[in-house]
């Protein structure tokens with residue numbers, strides 16, 4: 001059983017989707033804690049309803065960047081964290097965490113990277129930019145985390161059509177459906193050790 005730490009800033013619907021698959025016994029892992037940069041995000045209520053510990057950890061609470069990083073690393077170590085799952089986490093991950101959890105930290109992005117990603121591309125900003133661009137396909141990207149926003153090795157991408165009449169809200173709804181389907185699936189594969197890095201490329205092994 002692998003130990004998963006979820007990092008999230010918002011309402012936590014992706015956390016919930018993962019947790020539901022864990023509850024059904026479909027994932028060989030358990031969420032050991034939920035960490036947020038916010039004081040009391042919606043995701044904390046979802047975690048607390050399952051008695052999962054929550055931690056609000058923000059750079060502003062600490063005198064130095066080193067203290068902040070130490071707090072994050074100690075918290076993760078206390079739970080013997082195997083994997084970090086970024087599920088709508090809006091802060092850049094400090095380099096020491098990226099190094100400690102190299103290829104053990106994944107993120108979900110609500111577009112087809114490398115398009116519509118990077119600093120400032122989060123939440124509805126992404127879907128507004130997609131609609132404004134006139135592009136007819138968007139989707140979801142699940143990828144490993146490195147020290148840049150939305151930049152690490154891609155694990156999985158799934159597409160969905162954008163119709164000419166789609167508003168950003170409609171696109172967000174379509175993409176969210178994909179997120180809830182495929183993020184738990186990637187977490188499942190991760191916990192089954194089916195995702196490998198070979199020659200700096202992601203390989204998903206057959207089951």
Ligand code: GRF
Pocket residue numbers: 008009010011012013014015087088089108109110123176179
């Ligand atoms: C999702 O669209 C995710 O892709 C993005 O932030 C959103 C989080 O939604 N990174 P939720 O908090 O999981 O509902």
